Amino acid sequence: MFKLAICDDEDTFIQELKRQLERYAAETGNDFCYLTYHDGNELLRGYQPDLDLIFMDIKMECLDGLKTAEEIRKIDSTVGLIFLTSVRQYVWKGYEYRAVNYLLKPLRYGILKMELDRYFARCPGRDEPYISFSNNSGKFKVLCKNICYAETVQRNVMLHFEGQSQVICKNMKSVASILCPQPQFARCHQSFIVNLSHVKGVEGLELLLEAGERIPVSQPKRRDFMRKLTGYWGDML
Numbered sequence: 001m002f003k004l005a006i007c008d009d010e011d012t013f014i015q016e017l018k019r020q021l022e023r024y025a026a027e028t029g030n031d032f033c034y035l036t037y038h039d040g041n042e043l044l045r046g047y048q049p050d051l052d053l054i055f056m057d058i059k060m061e062c063l064d065g066l067k068t069a070e071e072i073r074k075i076d077s078t079v080g081l082i083f084l085t086s087v088r089q090y091v092w093k094g095y096e097y098r099a100v101n102y103l104l105k106p107l108r109y110g111i112l113k114m115e116l117d118r119y120f121a122r123c124p125g126r127d128e129p130y131i132s133f134s135n136n137s138g139k140f141k142v143l144c145k146n147i148c149y150a151e152t153v154q155r156n157v158m159l160h161f162e163g164q165s166q167v168i169c170k171n172m173k174s175v176a177s178i179l180c181p182q183p184q185f186a187r188c189h190q191s192f193i194v195n196l197s198h199v200k201g202v203e204g205l206e207l208l209l210e211a212g213e214r215i216p217v218s219q220p221k222r223r224d225f226m227r228k229l230t231g232y233w234g235d236m237l
Helices: 011-028 040-045 065-075 088-097 109-122 172-179 219-236
Strands: 002-007 032-037 053-057 080-085 101-104 130-135 138-143 147-153 156-161 164-168 185-189 192-195 199-203 206-209 214-216
Touching (some): 002 040, 011 032, 040 065, 053 065, 065 080, 065 138, 080 109, 101 109, 130 164, 156 172, 185 214, 185 219, 192 214, 199 219
Parallel strands (some): 080 101
Antiparallel strands (some): 147 192, 156 164, 185 192
């Protein structure tokens, strides 16, 4: 089942879009679950990081679609975004938030079908491993490939991804069970797991990351870590 959200301040348009989506589901055999919202604030308050696709009206009174998309991308890098607009001038602005595409109002089923066919052919992030979690900052869904590194902070773990750092209420053993089976991740220290694609170099018992951070390599783990890093770099050549 695919979980879809519709965020639009016009009830008549929401009903029309749902009718066309149900037609598409019947024709393709897809199974959809719908959530509807009337402004960006409402969507953000009840945001669920397991959404697959959001239809987002650009012009809404309380919080417009572009500002809403900006906030969503801070917590969810995988959800698909299709903007809805009756004004073409807003279209290119939407791609700053990695929109799948846009649909012009009034809606035409043939165009909607074409965009959905394209989206479900790619279905970005659906088959890729991710970590979803909640903390005091909100709800997050992060593709594992976008995590730079993870570190133990007291009894929890801090994930560093896409220019931000967030605490996840899991221990390192639990996080390691998700990340370490993937070829681009390695345990370099009892308290650190690093994404090898972000490693720029090794200086003694420290890793230099592309963003400039330095993280430790413990002596007991150095040999196995260097073997995995060398193999990863070799596969990338």
